[in-house]
Amino acid sequence: MGNVTNRDPLNLLWLQSGGCGGCTMSLLNANCSNLFDTLEGFGIRLLWHPSLSEESAMDARSIFDDCISGVTRLDILCLEGAILRGPQGSGDFHRTTGGNSMMSIIKRLSGVARHTVAVGSCAAFGGITATGSNPADACGLQFEGDSLGGLLGRDYRDSSGLPVINIAGCPTHPNWVIETLAALASGMLNGQGLDVFQRPRMYADHLVHHGCTRNEFYEFKASAHKPSDLGCLMENLGCKGTQAHADCNIRLWNGEGSCVRGGYACISCTEPGFEEPGHPFTETPKLGGIPVGLPIDMPKAWFVVLASLSKSATPKRVKENAVADHQVVVPAVKRMRSK
């Protein structure tokens, strides 16, 4: 792994379209000594990145042209941001110089790429850019929400035979991106490594709930009522951590953070369609007092029974701390008898 010095470098071209650039900003948070060295260690050569490379204008355009014409081999195409198809299918909501729509350039480049990678939920599914009336007619590379299709169509395969790899997340965790690129460079990512939404299973086979520090509150359904309360965020404040696929509480963000550790709900930003939950993001929709969205794989009847049992068994400490912004009751100290 990593030892590819006897091979040609892998050329990576990174483009941005209908998005916020936040996945690049997140990538720069990577806890490595030097991101560029890390990529280079896997033989990845950055052909061009809009925020990081020297070349502007004509020089940048000729890099794209050389990839399309085959003068330069394009090993990995990363797209950050959704494809903007509007107005009226013209792609004119994002034009690059020379009058071409970004949509048409992305289509041509994905036709020659050995691997095509959607970085972030916008590039994967449309994401936030497809919110509401979707004024820019945004979609993902191979999905529109949770439906296959998108810009490239359900049958698209890169020249190695893989579909688009969807590193979903809003934004993406830096390690999801680095590890996916390293796995591709090492030949360690194949079709079995992707889930039904084509997300790398390396991170998508976990739930955000795994490793949540509020777990004791969750166990007893001791719930927060307002932002800054220490209790579980699922019952009242909209948290979807028990349903969202990602490892955010196993490997943390910016050192020791995550959304739920930041005191706010997981909004399931790795899932297609997260941008339109059908309820206020930070309020849990309920039916007869029971949250509509139950934990993944949990039978409803058992959830209801266990919830009511655990609520009645909640220790005073857990109950009171759940609705406070600091521990008002600390865990009791038990004296150990000397042996």
Add this chain to the structure above:
Amino acid sequence: MKRLMVGPFNRVEGDLEVALDIAEGRVQAAYVNSPMYRGFEQMLKDKYPLDALVYVPRICGICSVAQSAAAAQALAHAMGLQPPENGRLAANLTIAAENLADHLSHFYLFFMPDFARSFYKGRAWFSDTHARFKAVSGSAMADILPARAKFMHLMGYLAGKWPHTLSLQPGGSSRPLESAEQIRLAILLAEFRSFLERTLFGDQLESVANLDSESALLAWMDSHTTSADLPHFLSIAYDLELHKMGRASDRFMSYGAYHDGDDSLLPSGLWENGELRALDISTIREDVSHSWMEGEAALAPAIGHTLPHPGKAGAYSWCKSPRLDGHVIETGALARQLVAGHPLARDLVARYGGNVMARVIARMLEIACMVPVMEEWVRRIRLGEPFCQAVTGLEDGSGIGLVEAARGSLGHWMEVRQGRIYNYQIIAPTTWNFSPRDAAGKPGALEQALVGVQVEENNEGAPVAVQHVVRSFDPCMVCTVH
């Protein structure tokens, strides 16, 4: 007269192209185009008011917290909420952390690499600059990337993550701190301080913050011939006369930043002709005469709208043209420091007007001034006292959120009717700086700053001086054309 199209401009956040009319080796007129439109103001219509806190940070990955803070303030304004002291301190720390990290990214990743271009290989400083600041491969990368990532651990504690937090709420911060975390924040700031003093400044933060005139700056530069990066930049700046490049409207605006009770650390105001004036935001209008937008009259943002009109005759940008009492405004760190009365910023602008060098120095001053303030804020957090108030419902009302993002004044105007967002208008810093012409034909700030810039003979690509001027504003195009 020759027309040169320059774009796509990289090392700016988002997409930008500039059309230049060139004659006699100089730019005669510039037309700035923001070539992407997403439509956040349209998306926000009919959303639940608090959901703005999810959507607006995602306008921009680099000003994400500033967008959050503006929305939280607009909501607090509409709901009549006053966050508790701890909530205010946490919000101030979060905004300052983003602004300082952005200033560093701008300096090391976006701005300095242009001096490492082979265009400058005849200059005495070139080989050092090339080794240090070359895009992607320069030696600075191994210093700045880990230092910045470590500094952003502040966000892990204060905001859960960066970008795109939901911790900034109208009632305060959703993230109460524990005692170990308060100490950890102080340690992170101490580590950041030592990186800045060793690598960026080659001197104590306080010595840099106290530079009070150009002559003091020149004396400091001469006595700090270390390998630190700010002295390195200054020697390039004076050699290339960056202080005589990129003058714009010379009207500088700041909304004021870092609220502390009824006061704010950096005041709001307008700096013009060497005088400080009170800022009257009721005179803000957005003109769309040269934007691909519907509408005739220039409207106040509270009653403004954003309806795309692709192919509109005479238009050349998705960006609108905000004006303050009819005037073109420059906003950003330089404006903030001028309004706040930093003597070095005021001396540089008194001598040369707004310019490329002063814009960069103002960001560096802001870093030097803000880290000690952040150290103080961390000490002031009172553990065990509240961080957030409960939020009340909002059926009908309106609110305004005004903050200073790294790149300048950011405003949100929100109106809620029957529990849903009825209208949401955003004016971002780069909307001010990179606006197209208005109905009177008056060019925006960058369009003015580019006039007179020298263009090398037979240049087919992007003239390098043009790139210095454009990047000196630290533009954020994704905010501009939300």
